[in-house]
Amino acid sequence: MEFTPEQEMLRESVRAFAAKEMPDGFAREWDIKGEPPLETYQRFADAGFMGVGIPEQYGGQGGGIVEVAIVLHELSRAMMSFAIMVYRSAIHASGGLQIYGTEEQRERFLPGIASGQYKFCFSLSEPDAGSDAFNLKCRAVRDGDQYVVNGTKMWNSFARHADYVLLATRTSDEPKKQDGITFFVVDLSSPGIEITPVETIGERASGTNMVAYTDVRVPAANILGTEGQGHRNLQANLERERFSSLPINLGPMEAILEEAIEYANTREQFGQAIGRFQAIQHMLADVAVDVNIARTLTWDLARRIAAGEQCALEVSMAKLWISEAMMRASYTGMQVMGGYGYTLDSNMQLHWRNARLGTIGAGSSEIQRNIIARQIGVGRNPS
Structure with missing residues (x-):
C-alpha cells in the first residue's frame, strides 16, 4: 500500500x-x-x-x-x-x-x-486454558461494589514490569464455556498478587510470568465491557493480537535478510564470497520472496482493517503464514552464517530463538488452521 x-x-x-x-x-x-x-x-x-x-x-x-x-x-x-x-x-x-x-x-x-x-499487560492463559481459551478457572466473585479474584494465570508476559493487567476471569458458570467470562482492569500492585518469572528461550527482555491471585479485590468499576460477555472482548483482542504479529514478525524478517546478505557478501570460503555460490543465492532468494509476501499481507490487511472491513479469516491466514515464514527465514539466516550465527555475539541466534514463539503465541499454527478450516466450511454436516 x-x-x-x-x-x-x-x-x-x-x-x-x-x-x-x-x-x-x-x-x-x-x-x-x-x-x-x-x-x-x-x-x-x-x-x-x-x-x-x-x-x-x-x-x-x-x-x-x-x-x-x-x-x-x-x-x-x-x-x-x-x-x-x-x-x-x-x-x-x-x-x-x-x-x-x-x-x-x-x-x-x-x-x-x-x-x-x-504500562499494561494482557492475561488469558491458565494451567488448563491455553489453546482451549474459554476453559477459564480464574474466578471473580461479587462482594458489594467489588469483586474478589482467585486463580492462577500462565504466560503473562511483561506482568512483572506492568502497572495494570487486562484480566480474563469467570464470573458465572454457563452451559457454553464462552459465556460467563468477564474482563477486569486490575492494578498489579494490589494485595494478594504474586508474580513468578518463567524462564524462556526467547523474548527474554519482555519476559513471561506465572501470576497467582489470592483474594484480590477489584472495584466493580474496573469491569471492561459487559459482565459475562467477555468472550466478545476476547475475540476482538485475539484478532488484534494476531494482526499485530504481522508487523512484529515482518521487521525481524527484513533484518534477517539484510544481515544474511551482508554476511554472504563478505564471508570468504574457497577463495570467494559465499554469496557467489548458487546454494547460498537460492536460500536467500527464497527468504526475499517470503519477505515480499509478508509485506504485502501486512499492509494490505492494515489498509482493509482501517477501512472497517471484517478480516478475521484473512488475519488468521496471514498470522499462520508469516509466523511460519519467520521460522524459515531465521533457520536460513542461521544456516548461512554457520558457526558465527550460533554465537551469542550474533543477532541471528536471537532472531532464531524469538521466531519460535510466533507459531505458538497468539493462537498456535494448529489453532489458526482450525479457524481457517471452520471459516471455509470444512467439516460441516451436510444439509
Missing part, C-alpha cells in the same frame, strides 16, 4: 528513534539480562509514540491501525521484544479501552498509556 506523507514521516521518526536508542547489540544485551529497557520505553513515550493510536482528546496523536502497525514494524526491526512490550499497551489495552471501556475508564487510563505512566 502507499503511505501518506504523514505516515512516511512517522516511519522515518520511529526508525530514527530506534537507530539512536537501540543500536546494534542493544537487543542482545537486554535479552541476556532478561530485563526490559524501561528507560528507553519512557523515552519512546516522551517522544509521543505510545499515543499514536490514541485519540487526541486523551493525549494521543489520533492515528489508527496503520499508524500503530508502522510503529510496531519499525521497532521490531531493531528489537522484537521492545515492539511486543509496546503493543501490550498500544493494542491490547488502548484498543480494549477504546472499544469496550466506559468514558470514565478511557479518561482514567488512556492519557497514562500515551505518556508512559501506565
Whole structure:
C-alpha cells in the first residue's frame, strides 16, 4: 500500500528513534539480562509514540491501525521484544479501552498509556486454558461494589514490569464455556498478587510470568465491557493480537535478510564470497520472496482493517503464514552464517530463538488452521 506523507514521516521518526536508542547489540544485551529497557520505553513515550493510536482528546496523536502497525514494524526491526512490550499497551489495552471501556475508564487510563505512566499487560492463559481459551478457572466473585479474584494465570508476559493487567476471569458458570467470562482492569500492585518469572528461550527482555491471585479485590468499576460477555472482548483482542504479529514478525524478517546478505557478501570460503555460490543465492532468494509476501499481507490487511472491513479469516491466514515464514527465514539466516550465527555475539541466534514463539503465541499454527478450516466450511454436516 502507499503511505501518506504523514505516515512516511512517522516511519522515518520511529526508525530514527530506534537507530539512536537501540543500536546494534542493544537487543542482545537486554535479552541476556532478561530485563526490559524501561528507560528507553519512557523515552519512546516522551517522544509521543505510545499515543499514536490514541485519540487526541486523551493525549494521543489520533492515528489508527496503520499508524500503530508502522510503529510496531519499525521497532521490531531493531528489537522484537521492545515492539511486543509496546503493543501490550498500544493494542491490547488502548484498543480494549477504546472499544469496550466506559468514558470514565478511557479518561482514567488512556492519557497514562500515551505518556508512559501506565504500562499494561494482557492475561488469558491458565494451567488448563491455553489453546482451549474459554476453559477459564480464574474466578471473580461479587462482594458489594467489588469483586474478589482467585486463580492462577500462565504466560503473562511483561506482568512483572506492568502497572495494570487486562484480566480474563469467570464470573458465572454457563452451559457454553464462552459465556460467563468477564474482563477486569486490575492494578498489579494490589494485595494478594504474586508474580513468578518463567524462564524462556526467547523474548527474554519482555519476559513471561506465572501470576497467582489470592483474594484480590477489584472495584466493580474496573469491569471492561459487559459482565459475562467477555468472550466478545476476547475475540476482538485475539484478532488484534494476531494482526499485530504481522508487523512484529515482518521487521525481524527484513533484518534477517539484510544481515544474511551482508554476511554472504563478505564471508570468504574457497577463495570467494559465499554469496557467489548458487546454494547460498537460492536460500536467500527464497527468504526475499517470503519477505515480499509478508509485506504485502501486512499492509494490505492494515489498509482493509482501517477501512472497517471484517478480516478475521484473512488475519488468521496471514498470522499462520508469516509466523511460519519467520521460522524459515531465521533457520536460513542461521544456516548461512554457520558457526558465527550460533554465537551469542550474533543477532541471528536471537532472531532464531524469538521466531519460535510466533507459531505458538497468539493462537498456535494448529489453532489458526482450525479457524481457517471452520471459516471455509470444512467439516460441516451436510444439509
